[in-house]
Amino acid sequence: MNIVIIGGNHAGIAAAIRIREEHPKDEVIVFEKKDEVTFVSQTIPLFLMGYQNIHSQANYATPEEIINQGINLKIQTEVISIDAKKKMVFYRGENDKIPRYLYYDRLIMATGSYPNLPPTGGKLNETLFLLKERKDAESIENFISEAHQAVVVGAGLVGVEIARILAQRDINVTLIQSNHRILDKYLDEGSALEVEKQLEKEGVTLLLGTRVDSYHTIDKKIWSRPRIDVFTSNGKIISADGVFMSVGFRPNSFLLAGQVETGDRGAIIVDKYMYTSDPSILAIGDCSTTYMDLTKENIYNPHASDAFRQGLIAAINCHEKKKEIMFTTGTYKFNMDGFTIANTGITLNQAKKFGYDAEEVHYQNRYLARKGNSGYESTGTYYHKAENISKDYSSIYLIYEKKTLKILGLQVLGTVDISQYVNIISLAIQKGVTVPEVEFTDFFFEHGYKNPLGFTKILAALVRKKERECES
Template structure:
């Protein structure tokens, strides 16, 4: 069988390698229009923070390594047309511009996504910046070395991340968010307010409930950088050296437009086996939809970990449907210098929107930094006083269904990294684990704290306390059942 994969990033390469493992007799061809594969865009913030080299640490595989594993990888070959009825694909050599045609038995669409861009703006990578490719990272680094003030449009995870990085690099930063709170897709109001306070403490000017109406380049003076003027819905005009746009992504699904079913934001609709409405075409990664079990919707949710999983599932099912993709919980972690955010599942707002009778509990730890280590404040009195000792904290918000005590989501944030707990809750959600069940799970003893029970037991006790206070402790329901 000849299998063609369009796209050589996370989902496409994962699918190609797994097909080689599962079906070694199949012919696997991957088309990638760039001259590299497996570029990790999450490396860009780490590069800008000085933690990773964008040139040597941004890819986890080279074309030569993939070819050595039996994949016919064709880089700098751009797919220009797909005829689903005839099972034909046209592609162009990026260097020579020569056109070619090839047939396929199965097609895996893994073409990824592209950033949303407003209709007006400055010149890309001069006064207008995205965080998507290697060239973007190099242009941003140059910009930081020359500029003084940046506007960031969009306060999702990427927008918040780049705003903090720019501020830490001694730039003046204005962060503009159209919604009432930042990170509203990932955090509930109280958690979002915590992050907003952190940003303001770091000197970032946060404009909430504000839309960008337009922005344009101001004519530059001789020997100076061009400037940008941003007009907002509040009437405020912001002049800066550049604008960073972080308002989401769109699926690269246009090659199959009108040939397969598309849904949310034009993403290719797939079933739990990664098949499209055409039984010879599968779609994975950022060009396809993701089924969210908690909300019962096929949505567009571009996410690297989902891309890997979907690529593997598509490979296993390439001959026949035999393995469903595991439940998607939307698990994220963002490594922002000195402040961590991670979440999984749905927020309380989302839970109520989708009809859950849900509630939320919150637990916060405070720590003192001593000798490069974090000490919980409850035992800090046993540590000798040190000049310049600094306070740190971590917060956990747990969302649960009131009647069943089923866990629906968790949000973790703070200056101390406890994000590993999010993976535990992600698995709990996938297995429909309840709060009482996770309370009695066998986790290792967490010593060194005033309360050594560990976060799952502490959160469970907070749920019990909240239910008792609200009269929903289950006693009345139980007596009715006995009757």
């Protein structure tokens, strides 16, 4: 079979490598318009935090390594159109004067996403910045070296991360969010408030419940560098050296516009086997929809974790529909130096919106301090009423359905990284496990000072207490 994959990042490369394993006789051609493959965007924040070496390690495979696996990878080659009826793709390499074409038996769309860019009038990489690609990291690094003030628009995952980094790098930063809480798609009120406090402590000014009305760029003849004024819905004008736009991503599905069905935000609708409405075309990663069983929706959920899973499933199914994908739980971990946020499942707000009779319990750990070579360090052992308390803490929020006690979501955050709990609970959600079931699962003995119970037992006790309170 002749399989064409468009896009050589996480989804496309995951599919190509797995096709080699599943269907060794197939011809696999991957088109990638850039000169690199497998670029990890999560390394951009690390690079900006000063881990300069990370830039040379931001790809987990080189084009040569992919080609050596028997994959016909064409880098610096852009697919410019698709004729789905004739099963043809038209592409142009760097040195091609006219487009070339080829026929496919199966086409796998892995064209990813673009950052949303509302009209601003700002000049890209001068007064206006996006975070997605390697070149974005480089222009932001230049900006940081000469700027003093920045505005970040949108307090989602990327916005929170970049605001924090800018503050750490001594830039006066204002984070504007239209919602009244940051990270509202990922966290509930309690956990979001904790992160907001942390951001303010680190020097980020928050403007919540505020929309940006317009922007005005000021020429560099007046200032040493160009500036941009941001006009907000509540009458504020914030003058800055640059604006960071982090208002989400949109699917890069244009090549198939009008040829396959599209859904949420224009993402290509796929079934549980990664097939589109065209029986010869599959779509994976950020250009496609993702099924969320908890809310029974095919949503746009641009996560690398889903891009990989979808790539592997498409590879298994590219001859015939064999294996359904396990639904997404939207599991995510934040890459914040010294402060971790991770979540899985749905928030309490979302649960209520989708008709669940849901409840939330919260537990906060404090950690014992130990005198180490570099002063007091956290021991990683949580305490109850101990004397020697470090500043380290972690917070856990569990969301469950009252009637069935099924787990619906988990949010963890704090200075101690307990994000692995989120992976355990993601599996529990996918399997429909209840709170009492995880309470009695055989996890290793996780003792704490004056507290011999691990996190699942502590949370289960809180759930029982809450349910008793509700009954009385």
